[in-house]
Amino acid sequence: MENLEEINWAWIAGILEGEGSFAFTNGWPVIQIQMTDRDVMEKLSNYLDVPLGKPRTLKSGKICCQIALRKTEKIKFITDKIYEYMGERRKKSINEWREYWKNKNWRTKSLQKLGNADSSIK
Numbered sequence: 111m112e113n114l115e116e117i118n119w120a121w122i123a124g125i126l127e128g129e130g131s132f133a134f135t136n137g138w139p140v141i142q143i144q145m146t147d148r149d150v151m152e153k154l155s156n157y158l159d160v161p162l163g164k165p166r167t168l169k170s171g172k173i174c175c176q177i178a179l180r181k182t183e184k185i186k187f188i189t190d191k192i193y194e195y196m197g198e199r200r201k202k203s204i205n206e207w208r209e210y211w212k213n214k215n216w217r218t219k220s221l222q223k224l225g226n227a228d229s230s231i232k
Contacts, residue, residue, distance in 0.1 A: 123195035
């Protein structure tokens with residue numbers, strides 16, 4: 111993922127701008143993408159080094175593929191790479207996440223969920 115060319119990041123940004131969902135889920139930033147074009151989703155999965163989620167069949171009979179990005183460091187890296195290509199609404203979401211990360215000790219929160227909290231970790 112770190113070795114992708116700029117044109118690949120622009121392509122990723124286009125897919126996320128058009129098909130992505132940028133949200134907070136259970137207090138954590140999440141990027142989700144769903145679509146029926148499996149080849150596009152496989153390419154995105156390979157570029158972002160994330161697995162495709164379990165496919166589901168829509169009422170139309172089409173197979174829908176999905177990807178969910180939940181790892182904070184990966185989301186930070188990706189949003190930094192695609193930011194300049196995003197529209198106003200997505201930039202607003204990314205800026206909200208950046209503010210969240212700046213004001214929260216998200217790493218301590220992650221460790222608390224794992225039962226390894228140490229408030230001295232920065």
